[in-house]
Amino acid sequence: MRRLLLWMVFSFLFINTFSQTINISGVTTSGKFSLCGGTGPVVTATLIASTGTSVVGNSLICNDPCGTSTLRMVISNVQWQKGNDDNWIHGVFFPVNPGFSVSGIIMPTNWNSFASCTGANCSTGQTGGQGFYFDGTGDDCCNPVLNDGLPGNNYGDPLFDCGQTLSFQFDMTFCNSAITGSDLSFQLTGTSDGNTGCYSVPDPNRNNRINFSIATSSCPDIYTIPFTSTIITDCSATPINYYAVLTGGCGNGNTVTSRDAPFGGNQIGTGVPF
Known part of the structure; x- marks a missing residue:
């Protein structure tokens, strides 16, 4: 045994x-x-x-x-x-x-x-x-x-x-x-x-x-939601502007891309971070 x-x-x-x-x-x-x-x-x-x-x-x-x-x-x-x-x-x-x-x-x-x-x-x-x-x-x-x-x-x-x-x-x-x-x-x-x-x-x-x-x-497409740690308020403008630095996750190569529509749309900007 x-x-x-x-x-x-x-x-x-x-x-x-x-x-x-x-x-x-x-x-x-x-x-x-x-x-x-x-x-x-x-x-x-x-x-x-x-x-x-x-x-x-x-x-x-x-x-x-x-x-x-x-x-x-x-x-x-x-x-x-x-x-x-x-x-x-x-x-x-x-x-x-x-x-x-x-x-x-x-x-x-x-x-x-x-x-x-x-x-x-x-x-x-x-x-x-x-x-x-x-x-x-x-x-x-x-x-x-x-x-x-x-x-x-x-x-x-x-x-x-x-x-x-x-x-x-x-x-x-x-x-x-x-x-x-x-x-x-x-x-x-x-x-x-x-x-x-x-x-x-x-x-x-x-x-x-x-x-x-x-x-x-190959890895599956996993896109993580960008996150921000700080929101900046700009009171010098009317109306007031709000700014945030968005940081992407690993699944999208740390790149954040902004578009003018939830699906498709035109690219507004991109960056690491954005």
Whole structure:
């Protein structure tokens, strides 16, 4: 009986975990990520925390645009062609201000997750967004300390080239309002140390990309009634004017729109707030 109970608990946990897995599509690479051959990156996504979303049929279903979702992401089998030895990989990151947060869980040796990184003066000084940067070498134009939390003063990873792979495990949290269709697309950019690090020879090709999409179902239209905290009275006019600052809710993207009729009508104005 005890063995049966344990098996039932294990089966439930397995099914529950499996059901949180989200389908990934459109995994493509370009630039130095695509020059080593092989099968390319492998991307997995698992829903680990949410308010207003669930996984049904391996798609992330949005029921409430005002909630948030956290995915446990794993990107493995990442390859990079170093080429002429001037382009050591230094950063793998999302765009600046992507609308979501990233927290590293398992990183390659001497790599860490950072909110952003800007290359040193001897490089092109390129700025990368949230992602993963190499923080484990010295260089010819800065005075770094190993893993000092300042990846911009480092060379890239000196050992990484075709024949080796990188893997990143991280948590990604975003607002459900970002889910507007049947998939949600993401793009990672890769840079050498001459761009976001501290090396004097830049990589002229900035089109080093990894793209992928997760399967989703868009949020329903939920429009919350705008609210105001203060009504201002203007006694200088006749008749007296009353003013109010209206603040919208999450369901309408925090945007308040005024029209001259309850349905349809002409738009009078719009704003955040209005």
